[in-house]
Amino acid sequence: MSAAADTTTAPGAAGESDFLQVNNLRMYFPVTEGILIQRKVAEVKAVDGISFTMHKGETLGLVGESGCGKTTTGRCILQLEKITSGEILYDGQNVAKLNKSALSEYRQKVQVIFQDPFSSLNPRMKIGEILAEPMRVHGIIPDARKRDERVMELLNICGLSTRFADRYPHEMSGGQRQRVGIARALSVNPEFIVCDEAVSALDVSIQAQVINLLEDLRDEFGLTYLFISHDLSVVRHICHRVAVMYLGNMVELATCDELFDNPIHPYTRALLDAVPIPDPTVESAREHKIVTGEIPSPMNPPPGCVFHPRCELAVDSCKQAVPEFREVKPNHWVACTEV
Amino acid sequence: MTELLKIQGLKTQFFTSAGTVKAVDGVTYDVEEGETVAVVGESGCGKSVTALSIMRLVAEPAGRVVDGNILFQGNDLLQLSEEEMRKIRGNNIAMVFQEPMTSLNPVLSIGLQLTETVQMHLGVDDAAARARAVELLGLVGMSDAERRLDQYPHHLSGGMRQRVMIAIALSCEPKLIIADEPTTALDVTIQAQILELMKNLTRDLGVAMIIITHNLGVVARYADRVNVMYAGKIIESGTAEDIYHNPKHPYTLALLKSVPRLDQPRGAKLDPVEGQPPDLARLDEGCSFRPRCRYATDACAASFPPTELIDGIHYSACFHKDKLDSPMKEAS
Numbered sequence: 001m002s003a004a005a006d007t008t009t010a011p012g013a014a015g016e017s018d019f020l021q022v023n024n025l026r027m028y029f030p031v032t033e034g035i036l037i038q039r040k041v042a043e044v045k046a047v048d049g050i051s052f053t054m055h056k057g058e059t060l061g062l063v064g065e066s067g068c069g070k071t072t073t074g075r076c077i078l079q080l081e082k083i084t085s086g087e088i089l090y091d092g093q094n095v096a097k098l099n100k101s102a103l104s105e106y107r108q109k110v111q112v113i114f115q116d117p118f119s120s121l122n123p124r125m126k127i128g129e130i131l132a133e134p135m136r137v138h139g140i141i142p143d144a145r146k147r148d149e150r151v152m153e154l155l156n157i158c159g160l161s162t163r164f165a166d167r168y169p170h171e172m173s174g175g176q177r178q179r180v181g182i183a184r185a186l187s188v189n190p191e192f193i194v195c196d197e198a199v200s201a202l203d204v205s206i207q208a209q210v211i212n213l214l215e216d217l218r219d220e221f222g223l224t225y226l227f228i229s230h231d232l233s234v235v236r237h238i239c240h241r242v243a244v245m246y247l248g249n250m251v252e253l254a255t256c257d258e259l260f261d262n263p264i265h266p267y268t269r270a271l272l273d274a275v276p277i278p279d280p281t282v283e284s285a286r287e288h289k290i291v292t293g294e295i296p297s298p299m300n301p302p303p304g305c306v307f308h309p310r311c312e313l314a315v316d317s318c319k320q321a322v323p324e325f326r327e328v329k330p331n332h333w334v335a336c337t338e339v
Numbered sequence: 340m341t342e343l344l345k346i347q348g349l350k351t352q353f354f355t356s357a358g359t360v361k362a363v364d365g366v367t368y369d370v371e372e373g374e375t376v377a378v379v380g381e382s383g384c385g386k387s388v389t390a391l392s393i394m395r396l397v398a399e400p401a402g403r404v405v406d407g408n409i410l411f412q413g414n415d416l417l418q419l420s421e422e423e424m425r426k427i428r429g430n431n432i433a434m435v436f437q438e439p440m441t442s443l444n445p446v447l448s449i450g451l452q453l454t455e456t457v458q459m460h461l462g463v464d465d466a467a468a469r470a471r472a473v474e475l476l477g478l479v480g481m482s483d484a485e486r487r488l489d490q491y492p493h494h495l496s497g498g499m500r501q502r503v504m505i506a507i508a509l510s511c512e513p514k515l516i517i518a519d520e521p522t523t524a525l526d527v528t529i530q531a532q533i534l535e536l537m538k539n540l541t542r543d544l545g546v547a548m549i550i551i552t553h554n555l556g557v558v559a560r561y562a563d564r565v566n567v568m569y570a571g572k573i574i575e576s577g578t579a580e581d582i583y584h585n586p587k588h589p590y591t592l593a594l595l596k597s598v599p600r601l602d603q604p605r606g607a608k609l610d611p612v613e614g615q616p617p618d619l620a621r622l623d624e625g626c627s628f629r630p631r632c633r634y635a636t637d638a639c640a641a642s643f644p645p646t647e648l649i650d651g652i653h654y655s656a657c658f659h660k661d662k663l664d665s666p667m668k669e670a671s
Contacts, residue, residue, distance in 0.1 A: 065526035066497075173615055174382075203381035203553060208597035208611030215608075230527065237599035237609065257605065274531035276556030277602050278595065280579040283560040290535055291528045294496055 018089075019224060020054040020077070020192065025086035027072050031299065044298050046072040048248035049086070051325070056191075059218065059225040061239035061256070063232060063271070067298055068245040070228045074194040077226065078112055079103065090192075108138045111185035115197035117177035121169040127180055128165035131155070134187045154183040159213060175206035182213065192224045199234060211238060232275050236260050244268045247306040248298055250325060254332040264334045266311045267291075305336070313338040343514055343547050344370040344393070349407035351385075351392045354400075358620040362388040362402070364571035370515065373545045375538075377562035377579075379552060379594075383616060385571040386551045390517045393549075394434055395424050412514070430460040433508035437520035439500035443492040449503055450488030453510060460511045475506040480536060498529035505537065512544070519551045534561055555598055559583060564652065567591050570617050570627035573646075577653030587655035589632045592663055626657070634659040 026049050031042040047069040054060050062070045075081045088095045114120040131151045141147045152162045158179040185193055199207045229235050243253040252265040263269045270291035293310040296302055302309050308318040325335040351363040363385040370376045378386045391397050392404050409416040436442040454468035476484035479502040508516050522530040538561055541548050566576045575588040586592045593612040614631040625640040638658050646656040
């Protein structure tokens with residue numbers, strides 16, 4: 001999708017100073033063949049030209065189904081991938097062009113909380129060591145004893161008993177480990193946290209605890225979250241603005257209330273319609289229009305609008321022309337010509 | 340309607356170095372013909388072990404059904420020989436597992452996996468089995484069925500694999516399908532497709548279904564009756580309306596309050612269940628939800644509350660069931 005390449009029109013909250021700016025980001029992964037001599041046979045277009053901005057203190061939700069590129073977008077911002085084209089500006093600086101010391105500083109300001117609390121903690125390290133390591137690496141608290149004090153403080157902030165400092169990850173439940181993941185992200189006093197499906201692996205009663213914790217921390221430390229999730233109910237609860245992605249493209253971006261009350265893009269509507277509501281009376285009264293078909297492969301995305309093979313509004317022109325990501329209402333951006 | 344499955348006082352335990360884990364601790368419920376019954380609960384509450392116990396698939400000697408009866412059309416499945424049980428599995432009772440990625444055999448073609456069940460139970464020849472397989476794939480909404488039969492699981496997406504699993508489950512026209520988190524691994528638009536498919540098929544073919552899930556929304560949309568499990572026991576059961584509009588157990592109430600909903604005003608703080616689920620190897624005689632319960636009193640520590648009738652088919656196991664405030668009064 002030819003999303004606004006011009007930086008001055010990148011979709012964001014008008015009038016706010018832009019903290020993070022993503023301009024026309026593309027991330028293509030090569031598909032190779034051969035063992036010794038590898039040659040590129042195809043490309044997976046994980047992210048195909050998306051633009052958005054975020055301001056300080058804001059929580060932006062990034063939603064979509066598997067393979068839509070939401071996690072890749074997060075990894076690009078974290079500088080865990082070398083982007084194919086486009087630029088990511090953090091506080092006005094192009095993060096791809098940072099030198100070694102500036103990059104180290106960037107990695108301290110920008111942290112991540114991963115989805116899987118079982119594989120994102122080193123099983124051979126004690127919780128105390130896991131939390132102290134980032135502080136040691138970044139030289140935030142050089143004194144070992146003071147670091148231990150800070151570890152205790154972090155455990156407290158995240159609602160864990162200080163006894164956990166001497167335990168190993170396998171001694172903890174999923175919810176407790178996710179709290180450790182959050183404490184580790186906080187240990188270096190970040191400004192910006194990418195929460196990649198941070199509550200998706202947790203049971204509902206534990207999930208609510210962790211959501212509340214993330215909200216409290218945001219308010220207390222003025223954190224900015226990029227909240228990546230496939231769970232629309234959770235996104236609606238925690239986010240200020242929401243962006244919907246489909247097959248590497250951004251199809252809709254609006255404030256949370258606007259997006260959930262007045263969804264415009266046919267894919268957003270289908271997605272909202274597919275979420276079951278825990279109330280039998282409400283459910284039986286809802287009319288379900290179930291979107292047919294499957295998500296196409298990002299190696300060979302459909303021409304034109306990527307959603308057209310599944311879209312009930314699709315007309316012939318959708319098969320050829322890529323719809324422009326346009327502002328249909330103030331701060332409400334949609335990539336669809338038929339609405 | 341006639342009773343199809345009756346589980347009475349089922350107890351399944353695992354014997355570990357940390358002690359005996361009471362995974363299922365006295366579960367009683369029944370399923371009538373053509374009905375969809377949900378079993379809801381969080382990880383480790385025993386909902387999947389209950390299903391495995393019905394299928395006699397609990398891995399021995401680590402685990403064993405130690406007590407209870409599982410009556411299927413009047414016969415106790417626990418008394419059958421392994422040979423007799425094999426005739427029930429896949430034929431009268433079929434199962435759909437959570438992981439469409441791992442529950443199909445990666446080195447066998449779709450066609451072989453579909454025809455294997457049919458040939459084993461119905462004793463038909465190759466051509467008839469293949470025709471049946473094509474018919475089944477059409478039934479679960481897969482186009483180009485002939486070609487699909489020669490494909491392997493890795494050719495298919497997660498949603499398609501789950502359709503194949505459902506086709507295999509339906510292949511011998513079972514009376515009961517046990518679906519253990521059938522859509523948890525799927526995306527939400529695909530989840531809606533699969534659930535709608537299962538609902539239509541069970542209705543059209545008159546198959547009863549036990550759907551095991553942690554997703555309260557899925558339950559609300561698809562189940563006739565709901566059993567809520569916590570720490571190996573069913574703590575509340577009733578119709579979907581009973582459970583959602585008039586919960587009579589603090590755990591059910593807490594579960595309903597802890598999920599954000601798309602149809603409710605934003606901005607309200609979530610009300611989570613504090614604490615952690617109990618260690619199933621260290622349960623005492625009292626109510627297992629007591630440490631996390633805001634209604635708990637001394638009586639809750641002394642003994643496990645008996646399951647009592649509220650009205651109709653609505654049961655709850657709580658001493659304080661009359662003190663709860665309903666969360667959905669305004670909504671309903």
